[in-house]
Amino acid sequence: MAVTLVWFRDDLRISDNPALVAAAESGDDVVACYVLDEETEGIRPLGGASKWWLHHSLDALAGSLAELGVSLVLRKGPAEVVLPQLVDESGAHAVVWNRRYGLAERTIDAALKATFGDQGIEATSYQANLMYEPWEVTAGSGEAYKVFTPFWRACLVLRTPRRPLAAPEALHGPPPDSEALDAWHLLPTTPDWARGLRETWVPGEAGAHARLDDFLDDAAHGYKDNRDRPALQGTSMLSPHLRFGEISPFEVWHAAQDHKDPSTAEDIRVFGSELGWREFSWQLLYFNPELATVNYRPSFDGFAWERSTRDELTAWQRGRTGYPLIDAGMRQLWEIGWMHNRVRMATASFLIKNLMIDWRVGEKFFWDCLVDADAASNAASWQWVAGSGADASPYFRIFNPVLQSKKFDxxxxxxxxxxxxxxxxxxxxxxxxxxxxxxxxxIVDLKESRERALSAYKALSD
Structure with missing residues (x-):
């Protein structure tokens, strides 16, 4: 029987998965695979917390696929090598996947389409992980938007996000040999620092939908205000589930809209705009592939960083700065691999503007520690706080951790x-x-360090 190969990437789910639906509707035998590619140039290896999440997410996906009737094939190596090997092994006449938007990923996908095309193998990609393709919503000049509000307004005018697709009811197909998930050593062992992660999160599609349901039932009402209160369960905490594609933005969007009533309309509108920020960040990365390492605003290339000591950086990383909100946020990050967004802004501001440490240092640290480390949102957010990014926080905005904790906690x-x-x-x-x-x-005086930062920023603009 004919075989279609489904390549899972950042879409570890069976519901609202266009590539999987296309394979199921073809009537072919289905081979489902995931490739851990840490060797291809430009592919950023996952941080420790994200590896922990990936292990459990793949385990959950394998269970879901088994219930449908197929196995998840795991392979490790360069995708441009592994995918053709799997096609040969399975005899697949077609390969399907859902699109990715980083430059290295797009380059791999284009090369594979060319390779398969030369072999007479149909390779098709689908829109699944963004509600709006980065090239669909551009400014009048055809360039990417530089400011969020007109970008999001243009998205909503373009069209309403499509309705989610139902999961296939059944699949069939013999699996090729698979590597063992445990052999990838994604979980920490010496030491095992993941206890807090295990106590907080349930990776996988079922965990994602349970998290969404809990949010809509309990926290959506009052979200506009409560999302800034770190002591409350006021946010959805869906970010890692979205990052690994265990739930699609289409599913989140429509579940929220369907939940809306007159008492929650404004809360749901604000929640929807947070999904919009995710879309905006991915457009920024699509048009600026080096967003994690290169200033979006070239004027920042001459900024005077690295004025703090190694001890001060370590104090920030460990949550021992002497400022309660900063320390609470950094310790939350260590404990559960996640930090409340209001506190993320404050901790980033403290590193950049009070310690005068390059935003890239913080971006790399968060990349390693966050379970929701997203190539677009992480980089765009750090640049926003630094003032070097698109629609950035103005240089004179320096989060005062004392005022922030008094107001929001x-x-x-x-x-x-x-x-x-x-x-x-x-x-x-x-x-x-x-x-x-x-x-x-x-470790530093807030007033003195603020004045130092303002002086440096002013010198940059002069």
Missing amino acids: PDGAYLLRFVPELAEAENLHEPWKGSAPEYSPP
Whole structure:
């Protein structure tokens, strides 16, 4: 019988998966595969937290596919080598996948389409992981948008995102040999630092939909305001599920819209705009492939970084800066591989503007520690805080961690959860203004470091 090869990538789900649906509707035998490519130039290896997530997500996908009647074939190596090998082994006459948008990934996909075309093998890609293709929504000049609001407005005018596709009811096909998932050694062992991740997350498609349902049932009402309160369960926490494609943005969008009523209309609108920021970040990466390493604004190339010591960088990484909100955020990152977005902005601002450390240092650290480390959103967000990115935070916007914690965590519930030694502090938000026997003193002075940053930014603009 004819065989279609389905290549899973950042779409580890069976529902709303256009490539998988196309294979099922063909009537062919189906071979489903995932390729761990860490060798091709330009492919950024996953960080430690993302590897932990990938292991469990692949395990969950394999279980879902087995229920449909096929196995998940795992192979490790350069995709341009492995995919043709799998086609030869399976005798596939067609290969399908869902599109990716990084330059290295697009280059691989184009090369494979050419290779398969020369062999008379049909290779087809589908839109699955973005609601709007990066090249669809451009400014009047045909270039990428540089500001989020007109970009998102143009998206919504273009069309309503399509409805999600149903998962196939059954598949069939003999599997080629597969590598063992455990042999990839994606999980930490010495030491095993993933306890907090295991206690917090359920990777996989079922976990994604459960997370979405919980959010819509409990947190959607009041989202507009509560999303800025780190002590509350006020955000969806869907970011890692979206990053690995365990749920599609189409599914999230329509589930939220279907949940909307007069009391939640504004909350759902704001939540939808957060999906829009994800789309905007991917357009930025599509048109600026070096977003994680090169300033979006070339004027920042001459900025004076690296004024802080190694000890100060380590203190930031370990959550021992002496500023409760920064320390709570960084310790949350260590514990669960995720950080509340309001706190992400504050911790990034502190590194860049109070410590005067290059934003790329922070971007790399987050890439290793975040379970939702996304090639587009991570880089675009760090550049936004630095002021070097598109639609960036103005240079004079420096997040004051004391004011931020007083405003968004007034009773200190978030601070105390991750920095328990503050329980003995007389002044929770400014522990240096009283007795705080168990807590470290500040590593920099906020006022002095702010003035230093403003001076450097002003010199750049002069």
